[in-house]
Structure formats: C-alpha cells, structure tokens
Amino acid sequence: MKEISCKLLVIGAGPGGYVCAIRAGQLGVDTVIVEAVKAGGTCLNIGCIPSKAVIHAADEYEKLAEMAAGKNPFGITVEKQAIDLAKTVAWKDRIVGRLNTGVAGLLKKAGVKMVAGWARFRDGKTVEVETETGLQVIRAETIVIATGAKPMELPFLPFGGAVISSTEALSLKELPKKLLVIGAGYIGLELGTAYAKLGSQVTVVEALPRILPQYDAELTRPVAKRLDALGIKVLVGAKARGLTREGDALMVETSDGKDERLAFDKILVTVGRRPAMEGWGLEELDLDKDGLFIRIDDQCRTSMRGVFAIGDVTGEPMLAHRAMAQGEMVAEIVAGHRRNWDKRSIPAVCFTDPEIVMAGLSPEEAKKTGRETRIGQFPFTANGRAMTLAGEEGFVRVVARADNNVVLGIQAVGKGVSELSAAFGLAIEMGSRLEDIAGSIHAHPTQSEAFQEAALKALGHALHI
Template sequence: MQQIKTKVLIIGAGTGGYVAGIRCGQLGLDTVLVDGGDGLGGTCLNVGCIPSKAIIHAASKFETVAKAAGDGTLGITASEPAIDLSKTVAWKDGIVRKLNAGVAALLKKARVKVIKGWATFSDAKTCTVRTDDGDIRITAEHVILATGSEPVELPFLPFGGDVISSTEALSLPSVPKKLVVVGGGYIGLELGIAYRKLGAEVAIVEMADRILPLYDKALTDPVMKWLETHGVELYLGARAGGFGDGKLNVTSRDGEPLQLDADKVLVTVGRRPRTKGWGLENMGVAMAGPFVKTDNRCATSMKNVWAVGDLTGEPMLAHKGSRQGEIVAEIISGKDRVFDPVTVAAVCFTEPEIVSAGLGPDDVKGRNDVITAVFPLAAIGRALAIEAGEDGGFVRVLASKSDHRLLGVQAVGQHVAELSNSFAQMLEMGAVLEDVAGTIHVHPTLGEAFHEASLRALGHAIHI
C-alpha cells in the first residue's frame, strides 16, 4: 500500500476544503486534499449553489420571453417560447466543468496534492483512501475535516425514481408537468419557483404555518404574493405521506387526507452534516448534536484536528465554510486567528430575492432600545426602471437607539442579493447609521434604498 506523510490533510473538496487547501499551499504547508464526494468545489459548485442559480437564471429568461408572447411587454413581442431542458442542463453542466477546472488549476498552482477517493479514518491522524488505482494510507500532522452535508431523506419518501432531491432536480431531462415540493424552505422554494417559471404546475407542502419559517413574515410576504399570483398551490401546516401511482398523500392542516398528482416529488426538508461512513467515530472528537464540536478557532476536541463548513453547524452556508478554511490554514501556519464574524449574511434566491444580515425584528422583539426603518423599492428609480418596484420589496435597517450602531439589515426584492455584501461589510466594520447616510450612494442603483432606509432611521429620508 502506498504511504503518504503530510503536514496537512484535508478531507472534502467543497468550498471549505478547497479554500483551506489553496491557503495552506500559499502559506507553504505540505498539503494533501482528498476529494471523495461531488468533485472539486463540492456540493455548492457541482449540485448546489452554482448550478441552481444557473437553472434559476434560465427559468427567468424563459419567463421573460413568455411575457413577451401575445400582447407583449415593454413594447416587446415574441413568439410563444419552448424549452429543451436537456440543453439547459448541458449549458449548466458546462459552467460546472469550467469552474471545476478552475479550482483544479488553483490547487495545482498552490502545490496541493489532490487525491480522488474515499477516506476512512482508523485514528485521528491516519486514514486509508480507496482510489481506482488502489489504497493509499495517509498520515498527517494536522487534519481538516470538511465533509460538508447531504440532503435529508424522509423514511416514507426515500429518494429514488420520481422522488428526488435537489441534486436530481438540477439535472431533469424535461420539465415535469406536475411538481410537488415537500418543504417550504429556501431550497424547495428556489427550485419550485424556477420550475413554475418553466411551465410546470407546482404545489408546495410545508409543515409550518408559513413558507420560509426562518425569515420574518414581512420578508416572506412578497414571495407569498408571487406564489399566489402565479398559481402555485400552497399546503401550509400540512404533512406529506407516502407516494405511489403518481399521487402524493398529504394530511392538511385540518387533518383532511389529500392526494396530490405529481410527476416528480422534490423533497427539500433540510440538510444534515455528512458524518457517516468515513470513520469519524474513530477520531475521538466531541460532538455538538449532529455536528462536530469546535471552538472559535475551528479546533475540535482532538489536538490538531480541525473542522470547517457544514460539519460545524448553522449557518450551513458556503461562504462561512470558505472563511473558516482560510482561518484554519493560517492558524496551522502560526498566525493568531479566530472565527468570530459579526454576521454571516444569507441570501434566498426566490422571486423576489431575500437578504438577511445581523439581527432581525424577531431577534429584538420586546426591546425598546432599537430603531427600525424601512424604505420601499417602489420609491427607487432604478427599481422601477428594471420592473423591480411593484412586488412589495424593501430595505430595512435596525440600529441601536443609544449610539446608532447598525444591528441588522434585511431586504426583499428583485436583484437584492447583490446588496448582501454591502450589508455584511457595514455590520462587520461596526458602522453607525451616520456612516451609511454619509456615504454617497451611486444613482441610479438599488443600493440607494440602503442609504434612504438609514436616512429614514435618522428621521430625514429624502425620497419618501
């Protein structure tokens, strides 16, 4: 058996693992990266963030052309559009391949040795990697665990056939006539909305009393409005049951048994950390529920074993894992680093989009020391000029009454995802309302709504 000894061993090539690898290489650390999952870039690049946004983009283009059919829109007319989803998927796959190649080139440039195979640990610092060319035993001084997460499967709706996860939903050969989405969180709604735009009849079954239960109602109301306007069937407070003969059993909020016709059932009830099948139980690390327990340095309870990304708990977001990967690499190289962000902003790519950074209204409920101000996108010229001002979108700021320190920023509306970095930056820098108000925001842009919301919190908004 081939034997390898290395300074750093990284398990998992997702956004946490490959970024950790590149940074380790930049810092001159001898590094081996084991890719045993979806490929370089992990879930995000291969079957998550990137391909889903590609499909969402294609669906929005299709919808735009469809609006121009018949009487037209904005003076533009077009013939009734058609979709060959297999060609759309091929285009999406081309983007993924291009990004895969880019990650491979970056790892090569950083002199990181990449091994394709499945690692199984026998102790905290030793694993055997099963590859197509035989087994390799690797011993490392430092181990970075970055195994990511996987879709949760319901025991009565196991994946297979016409019951699919988000992975399969991104590679369907054709648009299903009837799609039922089980789970009204961000993954289910993003994909459900995309397929509705492509012409599928869509129903959503959600156990909670409303969609996107992790966001406050004001943020989700515009999404609800879109769903209702576009004929998406909503079964809230409902429970899904078994599926067979093209029908999904559902129990309504009132206990009424229903059967929903479905060509495909998309199950999106959450994700869980990938902790099984690679010998985690042999490593002696402490757990925090289903997650690997870490401190603010991403260190586990075992010396020189680190964990990053979805394996470490919520929020399970790619950009969190990437930052953790960078920090761990720098700690191993001798730098003094901690993972202690003010915020990890989150984006929901629904129609319209939702952004949340920092504290929201539910987090400060009952407090009288917080200023809250909302500015509607309907009062922003750029929003109206790109048809983004009529869906109830807004930007909201929360700040401390005593010193005007920003506590949180949220937005809902078309294209507001691009405001997320500005929100996070202001919070991370400890900005006060006067900092945002005193920054000259470019006109005409959607970002002016952030400026105006801050002015409104100070009592002197200009355009409302």
C-alpha cells in the first residue's frame, strides 16, 4: 500500500475537477487529481462533446438527403446519400480521444499528479484509491468533490438491453429503425432529432404538457414546428407505464387517458440526471444536503471544514461551464486568493434544431421581480445573414429594466444561435444597458445584428422592422 500527501486533492476529472486542478497547479498548489474512468468526465467522454459530434453528422446527412430529394433551395442535387454509423461513431471517438490526451497534457503541464482509480473516503482528510497496482492512500489538507452526475432510470424501465441512456445512444453501431425517447428535455430532443435526421422513426413521450418545460413557450415553438417537419411524433401529457408482457412494446397512457402501444427497437430514457454519490464513501463524511445534492455556500464550501464541492454534484444548473467556473474559483481560494461566486449570468444552450440560448432572466422571471420591464424582440426573418443560411426561423429577445434600461436577460432561438451565447453572457455580466448594445457596431452581415436590433426595438426605434 502506497501513501502520498498533498495540499489539494480533487476527486473527479470532469470539467470542474480538471479545471480546478490545472488552476491550482498553475498557482503552485501541490495537487493530486483522482479519476476512475477518463479525464474529461461525462461532458467530454459521453456527453457534451460526443453528442455535438453526432448532431453535426446528422445535420450533414440531412442536407444530403434533402439534396437527393431535390428539396433544398440552393439548386444542388446529389445521386444518393448513405451513412455508416460505425464510422461516424469512430470519428466521434477520435475527437474524444484527442481531447482526453489534451486534458491529461494540461494537467501534467500544470504539475498535477493524476491517479487512475476509484476513490473512497476514509475521513474528511483521507481517501483510498483502488488502482491497477494496488491500494493507494492519499492524505490532503483540502479536498474537492467533483464526482458529477449520471442518468436517472425509471423503476419500470431499468437500463439494459434495448433500454438505453444517452451514454449508449452516442455509441450505437447500427441505426434503430424505431426509437422511443422518454423525456422531452434538452438531452432527449437533441438526440431524438439527430436520429430522426439519420432516418430513425422517432417518438417522444413527455409527461408534462409541453416540450422543453424549462424554456418559455415562445422559445420552444420553433423547435416544436421543426420536430413536426422531421416527422417526429411527440406525445405530451403522456406517461410511460412499462413494457408489454411480451417485451416488444411500451405501454403509454396518453393525455386523454387512453392506452397506446408503441413498438420500438431502442428506448432512450432521458428523464433527468442525479448526483453521482454512491461508492465514494461519502457516508464517512458529515455533509449537509440540499435534496439529493451536496449543499454549498458562495465559495463552494461544504458543511465540513476543508471540503469543497463543485459541479453537478451540487445541483442545478448542471452545466459544464458552471462547474469550470466553480473549479477555477475554488483553486484560487485554496491558493489564498479572495474569491466568491458573484456571477450574474450562466448562459444555457439547447442544441436542438433550431438552437435555443438563455442568459439571465426570462420575461416572466423579470416580471416576478416586481420591476417594470422593456422587451425588444427581433425576428431572423428580417436578418440578411439568417436568410443566406436558410435559417430565418427564430428571433433574439432582450429583457431590460424600464427605469434605467439595465439588461436583465437575453434569449434567442434560431440556427447557430449557440455562438451568440458569449455575447449575451458578457452583456449581462458587464451590467450593460440597452444603449450599450444598441450603440455597439455589430458586423454586417451577421446574425449578431439581431442582438443590436432587439435592443433598438426595446428602445423604441428598431431600424429593420
């Protein structure tokens, strides 16, 4: 049995964990990071990055399918489209592999020692790690828990066989002819849309009255329209009941109380994620909880001295960029810097078709503050660049205080609007007013002009509508 000591121990090398370790190393903190699988965590290996790769491949395939059918407006035709899904997955895996290597290289460059294995707490200062070469004990002055989250399964549809999570959905070697998606949140709709474009017959089952319930109806309307155009059947207000006795179909209670039998090749369950808390020996610690999650303060400190927690294990929003920002902050606190969580906005992106971006407060959330607001909305139907991309569906919307025009929130839905998220987040973080956005020169022709025009609209003098 080997023993090592360090100033900082990070458990989990996902986005939050590895950023925390790298920044700590840069600041001269003696740091060890433990990872049971691969550097990069869920986001890099089985989440954000691979899903976007599959989504992009599906988009490219759909373009060819439209060309082959003579349905595109560009005058381009091709003879026939085809896809080898195994090659697509191999391409995705190469991207993931390159990024794995990159993260490991960055950790090494920062002087961080990486231990491969499963960590288990002995107490608030000590963990033991089962490695390939045996048991290793690590004693640390400070510990950061960054163990992430994992897909939730339904009691009557446990994962296995034809019932899959997003992890398996990103590694299929053959295209399922019939794909059932349980849950119309962003993960279910992103992957369901991708497989529909590749040729699967997709049905989505959602228990709530509408898709993407975390977004307002105006933002999700273009997405619902696109799902219909792709031939995706969406059952809202419907409840999955379980498999038939023969196991060849899913029984669903529809919104009108009737039972419907849905045949499938695969069932993708995307009903949420829960913190990865099991197997780490967390019962040896006295940590306050916030529901299923670890409770933290505005410095990511837990209820135990010397123990921090970051990322998905601390609750919503479960976003990689939130975890990264928390990890950087904690590293600087451990190094003796004065830091606390003072972020005004954490942009969220839904990579559906079209994409959705939200930063800050929605109109409804702003209304609940009790302040009067100004709202400016500019449609992509009036944006030249969107027209040239055949992406006129959607809009940019700006929400601001009526008394001083300080921007409270920015939302958009449309083709490629994920790339506007940085501008939206920056505007809110900098405390921009409508005049700041309207008075900044936005390059022409770009979709970002819709951002300026939305601010102008809120001020009462939009130029292009």
